[in-house]
Amino acid sequence: MAVTIAKEKWTSKVGEMVLDADSSVKVGGESTLPFLQFEGDIPNRPVLALEVWDLEPVDWPEILKAPFAGVLADPVAWAKKNVEYGADVVALRLMSAHPDFKNASPEDCAATAKAVADAINVPMIITGCGVEEKDAEVLEKVGEALTGKNCLIGCATEKNYKTVTATAMVNGHSVIASSPLDINLSKQLNILMTEMNLPANRIAIDPLVGALGYGIEYAYSIMERARIGALMGDKMLAMPVICFVGQEAWKAKEAKSTDDESPEWGAQERRSILWEVLTTTTFAQAGGSIFVLRHPESVKQVKVHLDKMMESNAY
Amino acid sequence: MILIGERINGMFKDIREAIQNKDPEPVRYWAKRQYERCAAYLDINTGPTVEKEDQPAVMEWLVKNAQEAAPLPCCIDSTNPDAIEAGLKVHQGKAMINSTTADQWKMDIYIPMAAKYNAAIIGLAMNEKGVPKSATDRIALAMEIVVNCDMNGIPMEDLYIDPLMLPCNVAQEHGVEVLETLRQIKTLADPAPRTTMGLSNSSQRCTNRHLINRTFLIMSMANGLDSAISDVDDDELLDAVAAANILLNKEIYCDSFLKTFRAR
Numbered sequence: 270m271a272v273t274i275a276k277e278k279w280t281s282k283v284g285e286m287v288l289d290a291d292s293s294v295k296v297g298g299e300s301t302l303p304f305l306q307f308e309g310d311i312p313n314r315p316v317l318a319l320e321v322w323d324l325e326p327v328d329w330p331e332i333l334k335a336p337f338a339g340v341l342a343d344p345v346a347w348a349k350k351n352v353e354y355g356a357d358v359v360a361l362r363l364m365s366a367h368p369d370f371k372n373a374s375p376e377d378c379a380a381t382a383k384a385v386a387d388a389i390n391v392p393m394i395i396t397g398c399g400v401e402e403k404d405a406e407v408l409e410k411v412g413e414a415l416t417g418k419n420c421l422i423g424c425a426t427e428k429n430y431k432t433v434t435a436t437a438m439v440n441g442h443s444v445i446a447s448s449p450l451d452i453n454l455s456k457q458l459n460i461l462m463t464e465m466n467l468p469a470n471r472i473a474i475d476p477l478v479g480a481l482g483y484g485i486e487y488a489y490s491i492m493e494r495a496r497i498g499a500l501m502g503d504k505m506l507a508m509p510v511i512c513f514v515g516q517e518a519w520k521a522k523e524a525k526s527t528d529d530e531s532p533e534w535g536a537q538e539r540r541s542i543l544w545e546v547l548t549t550t551t552f553a554q555a556g557g558s559i560f561v562l563r564h565p566e567s568v569k570q571v572k573v574h575l576d577k578m579m580e581s582n583a584y
Numbered sequence: 585m586i587l588i589g590e591r592i593n594g595m596f597k598d599i600r601e602a603i604q605n606k607d608p609e610p611v612r613y614w615a616k617r618q619y620e621r622c623a624a625y626l627d628i629n630t631g632p633t634v635e636k637e638d639q640p641a642v643m644e645w646l647v648k649n650a651q652e653a654a655p656l657p658c659c660i661d662s663t664n665p666d667a668i669e670a671g672l673k674v675h676q677g678k679a680m681i682n683s684t685t686a687d688q689w690k691m692d693i694y695i696p697m698a699a700k701y702n703a704a705i706i707g708l709a710m711n712e713k714g715v716p717k718s719a720t721d722r723i724a725l726a727m728e729i730v731v732n733c734d735m736n737g738i739p740m741e742d743l744y745i746d747p748l749m750l751p752c753n754v755a756q757e758h759g760v761e762v763l764e765t766l767r768q769i770k771t772l773a774d775p776a777p778r779t780t781m782g783l784s785n786s787s788q789r790c791t792n793r794h795l796i797n798r799t800f801l802i803m804s805m806a807n808g809l810d811s812a813i814s815d816v817d818d819d820e821l822l823d824a825v826a827a828a829n830i831l832l833n834k835e836i837y838c839d840s841f842l843k844t845f846r847a848r
Contacts, residue, residue, distance in 0.1 A: 456838035498836045505844060506836060 277301075277308050279500035283507050284470035286443060286558075288316065288358065288392035290419045296558040297470070297509035302496065303556050306581045309500075314579050315553055317568050318358035318394055318561045319351035320515055323373075323381045324365040329563075330525050332538050336565050348385045354565035355572065360394040361385050366407045367398035375410035383414045394421045394511075394561065396445065405429035412436035421445060421511075421559075424475055427458060434465045443471040445511055450477055450484075452491050452498075452506070459505045469504060473511045473559060480517035480524075481548045492555035512552045515563030518545035546570045553578065585825050585834075586625065586811035588659050588680075589618030590784060592650055594631015594642075603634060603642055611646055612653035619654035621816040622825075622846060625680055626650050628671060629661035640670030647671045659706070659813070665693050672701040680704040682813075683746065686711045686725035691732045698733075704742040705733070706780055709765065715748050717757070719764035722747050723772070726765070730772050744780040744811055745769050751788035752796060759786075759800070766807040780811040798824050805832060822846065 285298035296316055301309025325342045340346040348359045361382060365373035382395050395411055397404030408422050409432055423445025425433040430446070437444045446462060448454040455474055463469050474495065478488035492510055499507035518524055524541035526534065534540055545567040549560050553575065562568055591614040594600045602610040615626055628650060630642045639662060647658050660671035661682040672679055683706035684694035698705040707729035709722040716722050726745045733743045747765035750758045770776040781804060787796035798821045801812055805828045814821065826845035829835040838844065
């Protein structure tokens with residue numbers, strides 16, 4: 270008797286999101302669990318973004334600042350540098366809007382975003398400073414300034430999603446929907462946003478992941494559960510997932526601690542980059558589609574990994 | 585929970601009259617309405633008043649009209665193999681045959697028919713001797729159906745075993761046996777066959793029918809019921825299924841769970 274190969278049969282797939290104005294960069298669309306090409310399709314490879322700030326970061330380790338020497342105070346030059354470094358996407362963080370920093374006006378932020386967008390030819394993610402009320406005001410202006418560019422803007426939360434969603438709809442952008450590692454809140458937020466008539470394939474889920482050593486397994490489980498739900502037909506969880514890995518990995522003491530402080534941990538440069546790379550590859554296995562990183566060497570290393578993982582194992 | 589809408593059945597007055605008058609409107613109305621109310625299949629039954637020789641033509645007419653009105657597959661329900669085959673011939677997509685018993689001569693007709701038309705099939709855990717009283721006897725008959733389907737290349741996900749619930753006012757002792765049968769069906773094969781039930785049977789000629797149906801459906805879901813031929817016009821039934829889906833971890837919770845269940 271012939272042996273029947275047991276393959277999982279999924280009934281649904283992840284929505285496909287376009288990340289730029291001419292539809293050349295897409296994410297999502299998977300009809301199988303990560304990299305199991307023998308059970309379904311993975312039409313798009315995950316994309317890697319490098320962060321740009323509109324304000325010189327003060328607490329970044331020297332090792333992280335070094336590749337961007339001379340451009341850290343100039344978001345346009347920094348963004349161009351990121352493209353040179355091979356970033357698929359540039360992720361502009363409008364940190365200057367933060368009331369604790371420059372408390373920059375929405376108009377100033379929008380001007381910066383426009384200048385960066387005009388200088389590069391890769392897709393853009395634009396996030397606010399993390400203060401929900403301020404981000405709503407900032408993103409409203411940014412969304413307007415970048416009309417038609419089809420950017421991914423965020424982060425929309427339970428508190429500010431109405432303004433952010435409306436801006437995205439009017440100006441043709443997609444939205445990052447953030448909820449703090451809670452699959453139920455995440456699903457609910459997606460429902461609320463789609464009830465405003467934002468198409469489901471213009472939402473990226475941000476589960477607010479933690480880095481290696483800081484709750485990575487919890488985030489992994491949530492992403493895995495959401496993805497299985499999506500493949501089984503749960504449309505309100507069938508969105509590509511964005512992981513802000515850089516900000517988490519570079520917050521870890523294993524990344525920040527210098528050679529002198531922790532000689533037993535090995536050289537900081539190798540260690541910190543490994544921290545960012547391993548956090549990313551782990552979440553790629555959990556189904557992440559968009560990774561926002563900080564160090565150019567991490568981009569390089571993750572690309573090697575993704576090249577291998579995207580080789581079809583279909584049979 | 586795969587809900588099979590029970591409403592397009594000549595047992596109901598409006599459908600019976602629609603068949604007599606060749607008026608497709610009631611059929612179309614119920615196809616569309618049940619589609620909007622979470623039905624995944626439309627049960628189609630000519631009812632007892634149609635003459636045997638007319639049944640194939642009537643089935644064909646019902647299936648065509650139902651599928652024109654709603655994008656759903658049909659559960660073709662008849663005791664007449666010619667009527668079932670007539671329905672299958674015009675059916676679009678993957679149909680379900682309702683049903684075979686565990687009698688060998690019937691399985692020899694319906695199971696190859698399911699294979700020929702790539703249809704799913706409901707297998708009733710009974711035979712010419714009637715509905716068994718115990719779970720053990722029901723399971724023995726279910727196993728006969730599993731074996732016959734396997735021999736004909738029907739995958740277990742296309743086999744729906746109905747443990748046969750009887751009205752609780754005449755056969756009260758059957759309820760617990762049905763629940764036990766549902767549990768055991770899942771151990772008959774790996775992957776396991778699916779399960780279904782004619783839910784409204786449980787409350788024939790009882791008072792508080794909706795309550796009885798709904799309660800038994802939820803109890804059955806907890807014991808492995810995958811599908812039910814039921815009254816999807818009952819709001820409370822749909823809400824109870826939505827809640828049970830959450831409690832059985834079949835659906836990821838969110839505050840709008842009643843709404844998401846009804847959204848397609």
